[in-house]
Amino acid sequence: MVMTSESETPPFRYTAEMAGEIEPRWQAYWAEHGTFDAPNPVGDLADPAHPRAGAPKLHVQDMFPYPSGAGLHVGHPLGYIGTDCYTRYKRMAGFNVLHPMGFDAFGLPAEQYAVQTGTHPRTTTEANVERYRDQLRRLGLAYDNRRTFATTDPAYYRWTQWIFLQIFHSWFDPERRKARPIDDLIAEFETGAREVPGGRSWAQLSAVERRQVVDGFRLAYISEAPVNWCPGLGTVLANEEVTPEGRSERGNFPVFRRSLKQWMMRITAYGDRLVDDLDVLDWPEPVKLMQRNWIGRSRGAHVDFPVAGSPDAESISVFTTRPDTLFGATYMVLAPEHELVDRIIPAAWPEGTKPAWTGGARNPAEAVQAYRASAAAKTEEQRTEGKDKTGVFTGAYAINPVNGERIPVFVADYVLAGYGTGAIMAVPGQDARDWEFAEIFDLPIIRTVQAPEGFEGAYTGEGPAINSDWLDGMGVVDAKASMISWLEQHGHGTGATTFRLRDWLFSRQRYWGEPFPIVYDETGLPIGLPESMLPVELPDVDDFSPRTYDPDDADSEPETPLSRKKEWVQVELDLGDGPKMYTRETNTMPQWAGSCWYELRYLDPHNDKVLVDPENEAYWMGPQGPGDPGGVDLYVGGVEHAVLHLLYARFWHKVLYDRGHISSFEPFRKLFNQGYIQAYAYRDARGVVVPAEEVVERDGRYFYGEQEVAREYGKMGKSLKNVVTPDEMCDQYGADTFRVYEMAMGPLDVSRPWETRAVVGSQRFLQRVWRLVVDEETGAVRVGDEPLDPAVRRLLHRVIAGVREDMDELRFNTAIAKLIELTNALTPLPAASREAMEPLVLMLSPFAPHLAEELWGKLGHDGTLAYMDFPEADPAQLVAESIIYPVQVN
RNA sequence: GCGGAAGUGGCGGAAUGGCAGACGCGAAGGCCUUAGGAGCCUUUGUCCUGACGGGCGUGGGGGUUCGAGUCCCCCCUUCCGCACCA
Numbered sequence: 001m002v003m004t005s006e007s008e009t010p011p012f013r014y015t016a017e018m019a020g021e022i023e024p025r026w027q028a029y030w031a032e033h034g035t036f037d038a039p040n041p042v043g044d045l046a047d048p049a050h051p052r053a054g055a056p057k058l059h060v061q062d063m064f065p066y067p068s069g070a071g072l073h074v075g076h077p078l079g080y081i082g083t084d085c086y087t088r089y090k091r092m093a094g095f096n097v098l099h100p101m102g103f104d105a106f107g108l109p110a111e112q113y114a115v116q117t118g119t120h121p122r123t124t125t126e127a128n129v130e131r132y133r134d135q136l137r138r139l140g141l142a143y144d145n146r147r148t149f150a151t152t153d154p155a156y157y158r159w160t161q162w163i164f165l166q167i168f169h170s171w172f173d174p175e176r177r178k179a180r181p182i183d184d185l186i187a188e189f190e191t192g193a194r195e196v197p198g199g200r201s202w203a204q205l206s207a208v209e210r211r212q213v214v215d216g217f218r219l220a221y222i223s224e225a226p227v228n229w230c231p232g233l234g235t236v237l238a239n240e241e242v243t244p245e246g247r248s249e250r251g252n253f254p255v256f257r258r259s260l261k262q263w264m265m266r267i268t269a270y271g272d273r274l275v276d277d278l279d280v281l282d283w284p285e286p287v288k289l290m291q292r293n294w295i296g297r298s299r300g301a302h303v304d305f306p307v308a309g310s311p312d313a314e315s316i317s318v319f320t321t322r323p324d325t326l327f328g329a330t331y332m333v334l335a336p337e338h339e340l341v342d343r344i345i346p347a348a349w350p351e352g353t354k355p356a357w358t359g360g361a362r363n364p365a366e367a368v369q370a371y372r373a374s375a376a377a378k379t380e381e382q383r384t385e386g387k388d389k390t391g392v393f394t395g396a397y398a399i400n401p402v403n404g405e406r407i408p409v410f411v412a413d414y415v416l417a418g419y420g421t422g423a424i425m426a427v428p429g430q431d432a433r434d435w436e437f438a439e440i441f442d443l444p445i446i447r448t449v450q451a452p453e454g455f456e457g458a459y460t461g462e463g464p465a466i467n468s469d470w471l472d473g474m475g476v477v478d479a480k481a482s483m484i485s486w487l488e489q490h491g492h493g494t495g496a497t498t499f500r501l502r503d504w505l506f507s508r509q510r511y512w513g514e515p516f517p518i519v520y521d522e523t524g525l526p527i528g529l530p531e532s533m534l535p536v537e538l539p540d541v542d543d544f545s546p547r548t549y550d551p552d553d554a555d556s557e558p559e560t561p562l563s564r565k566k567e568w569v570q571v572e573l574d575l576g577d578g579p580k581m582y583t584r585e586t587n588t589m590p591q592w593a594g595s596c597w598y599e600l601r602y603l604d605p606h607n608d609k610v611l612v613d614p615e616n617e618a619y620w621m622g623p624q625g626p627g628d629p630g631g632v633d634l635y636v637g638g639v640e641h642a643v644l645h646l647l648y649a650r651f652w653h654k655v656l657y658d659r660g661h662i663s664s665f666e667p668f669r670k671l672f673n674q675g676y677i678q679a680y681a682y683r684d685a686r687g688v689v690v691p692a693e694e695v696v697e698r699d700g701r702y703f704y705g706e707q708e709v710a711r712e713y714g715k716m717g718k719s720l721k722n723v724v725t726p727d728e729m730c731d732q733y734g735a736d737t738f739r740v741y742e743m744a745m746g747p748l749d750v751s752r753p754w755e756t757r758a759v760v761g762s763q764r765f766l767q768r769v770w771r772l773v774v775d776e777e778t779g780a781v782r783v784g785d786e787p788l789d790p791a792v793r794r795l796l797h798r799v800i801a802g803v804r805e806d807m808d809e810l811r812f813n814t815a816i817a818k819l820i821e822l823t824n825a826l827t828p829l830p831a832a833s834r835e836a837m838e839p840l841v842l843m844l845s846p847f848a849p850h851l852a853e854e855l856w857g858k859l860g861h862d863g864t865l866a867y868m869d870f871p872e873a874d875p876a877q878l879v880a881e882s883i884i885y886p887v888q889v890n
Numbered sequence: 891g892c893g894g895a896a897g898u899g900g901c902g903g904a905a906u907g908g909c910a911g912a913c914g915c916g917a918a919g920g921c922c923u924u925a926g927g928a929g930c931c932u933u934u935g936u937c938c939u940g941a942c943g944g945g946c947g948u949g950g951g952g953g954u955u956c957g958a959g960u961c962c963c964c965c966c967u968u969c970c971g972c973a974c975c976a
Contacts, residue, residue, distance in 0.1 A: 293893080
């Protein structure tokens with residue numbers, strides 16, 4: 001703010017300059033006194049003398065940022081300010097509050113910058129982290145700074161690697177539905193308690209064979225499996241990192257399905273628990289729903305359909321969620337890629353083949369080949385856009401096991417190779433897709449559930465079974481159960497659950513990530529390093545880039561940056577049987593790894609004996625009663641992490657729980673998605689973005705200089721030239737004004753546009769509060785001790801009660817509105833009374849902490865107000881005026 | 891297509907089924923000023939009226955109720971997620 005004439009501004013007015021003096025002073029005070037340090041029950045952060053030692057705890061966390069080179073804009077700290085206001089309030093309300101902050105610092109941008117400039121990613125990352133710390137410090141966020149870390153700190157990723165080893169050394173016991181030590185599995189094989197896959201006994205297996213068997217059970221395992229290979233990036237990607245169009249989320253390069261040897265995590269083993277435990281979480285319903293959809297659990301049955309006349313007694317296994325409709329299965333469909341297709345095709349079209357089924361081909365083999373070719377040529381979009389179902393008859397028939405009917409087997413791309421068994425039984429009467437296909441190919445339709453009168457098309461709803469022998473009359477649920485037990489009794493199938501969720505591809509061909517704590521011996525099988533050898537530090541290299549290829553070169557091979565560092569890759573170690581040469585794993589972990597467990601490390605950040613002391617974990621995150629999952633009390637972040645980060649973190653947390661390292665079985669008890677701050681951007685007639693700052697509005701139109709520009713609404717970003725930074729706001733108004741503005745502009749979970757010109761309203765509010773206490777001309781404190789007018793007193797207590805309620809519910813915008821209302825009521829009074837001003841300052845302190853501390857001092861108090869009791873309303877002052885309602889007497 | 895969330899002044903947004911528009915921005919007028927892009931005061935949903943007053947108003951249409959922005963039904967629009975998942 002430019003002061004055109006200093007003499008005109010009263011010398012003791014609350015201005016940006018004054019805020020610029022007050023704010024660093026109090027930030028230094030808090031840092032010096034460790035004001036926001038929270039005591040642990042045990043360990044180096046224990047402090048029995050702390051005013052909140054032994055108090056009820058509250059653990060609040062933000063989704064930590066990735067410190068990008070661009071720095072923060074005003075949208076980034078919205079959630080951080082929200083949690084800061086909440087935790088400051090809760091601290092005053094008597095809680096022992098843990099509110100930490102760290103940095104998610106491994107990842108692609110620093111590496112790409114390194115590839116371009118040769119600067120080591122660590123250098124860039126550290127500079128960015130420092131910049132973020134400075135920007136956040138200016139906002140006066142009340143963190144326990146002893147607990148901060150970056151995921152790139154070796155002292156941190158040592159434990160990321162340790163957790164990887166826990167997962168590597170675990171297997172999932174389906175009977176107990178939990179992860180157990182891999183040694184238990186070996187013991188079960190040795191004693192014969194568990195059957196060894198492959199038919200031979202444990203004693204018959206060689207040492208290498210035994211290792212191979214065991215490796216097949218690990219929760220972290222190497223698999224030669226179809227993965228998403230992205231030549232343009234030179235790395236493989238998780239399914240979650242591939243767009244629906246089949247391109248990389250980063251860089252938008254083509255992605256190819258390729259079979260490659262990669263590390264996988266057996267997250268599918270946890271599918272049931274990841275779905276079921278959502279029920280006990282206090283999360284936004286949309287996020288729970290997105291997780292349920294992503295996991296995609298379907299309950300039903302596997303059913304085997306023998307192939308008619310097959311010399312090798314082939315059968316087609318399908319998965320269905322509607323085993324009750326089996327009597328209505330009038331044909332079958334295999335995915336074009338299904339491996340069985342080639343083995344069941346007869347040499348010639350069977351008698352009675354309808355011409356429309358053949359695709360015009362002379363024999364089934366040609367028909368299928370042609371169909372496959374055309375299906376492969378289609379893009380993903382064409383496959384789904386075109387509503388009309390396509391397909392071709394294989395010439396083969398299968399036998400419906402419930403009634404012995406011969407039903408034709410088709411190949412069609414509406415059946416996906418990657419889901420279920422890649423084959424379906426088609427029940428056109430009860431499935432819309434099958435109905436469509438049946439109409440096109442003139443296949444019989446048999447209803448097996450009574451549809452409502454006049455119903456047209458496939459009926460998927462409830463109703464009594466019909467045309468279904470012994471099932472007739474049963475409801476869908478009963479009929480399913482009955483059919484499943486019939487299938488199991490007669491050996492035609494079993495009840496089954498499938499998931500859309502796939503195992504998690506966990507290795508990346510990148511430099512800037514956690515190295516795996518894995519080496520290989522001469523057998524080529526992986527060996528987990530002993531804990532004593534952690535961390536496996538990321539070595540320096542000359543070239544940070546994986547080998548990248550032409551984006552369309554599907555046949556290229558991954559080559560990791562670490563693999564080129566031969567003296568690191570080849571290493572002599574003593575793993576218990578004397579020094580031997582080993583080969584290191586040269587992939588690194590994906591960026592998600594560090595954020596999968598950071599909520600735990602805050603609890604005991606310096607512990608070098610264990611990940612977190614069980615007592616500290618139980619105190620901060622333990623279950624509060626039967627059925628409570630435990631976890632962080634409030635986790636605030638953007639909805640963009642609804643699936644990936646939150647699913648991975650839940651998975652790791654559950655493994656650690658199963659292995660007895662922690663007492664909570666969910667990481668985040670309550671989740672809150674803050675909204676986004678968006679911004680206007682402006683383009684001129686040519687479509688060129690102009691700096692938003694310099695655009696002026698006249699009569700609802702927008703001008704950049706003389707030319708009119710068009711306004712659009714979207715994200716804040718460099719390319720849209722509409723970035724506003726918190727630093728600018730601190731310079732122009734002060735951090736307190738900025739904080740109040742962000743909290744007052746609307747509910748925390750709603751997205752809204754940034755408007756710099758509206759910030760002044762928050763500054764006026766703080767100025768008025770200041771003026772109630774301080775004479776602007778003399779600087780004298782003008783607060784008196786006379787009792788409040790009864791009407792104002794009632795307002796005061798109404799405000800106190802309302803603010804408390806709002807704060808508890810994270811409704812900061814209405815809390816601030818109430819404080820403004822009280823301030824406006826006090827403003828016309830001849831002198832502000834201490835009776836009102838002390839509670840007002842205390843209530844304001846979560847939002848404008850520096851100003852409040854300063855005023856608290858002026859009101860005659862020493863030290864910080866951070867541990868003062870938050871005002872409480874006197875119930876006697878809350879008695880509402882009675883209102884008479886008309887009452888109807890019947 | 892399926893699922894979810896939401897539609898209130900010029901703008902951001904308030905309203906346990908009980909005076910719609912709290913609070914803020916903007917705008918208009920005034921005070922103070924050489925000056926105002928500072929500060930302070932007043933007004934500000936909309937229409938009729940000189941005024942006092944009054945009519946109409948929460949996306950649209952029905953309904954429940956003494957009373958509906960709020961509850962129920964139908965429709966429209968916007969945003970988000972998923973998308974041939976058997």
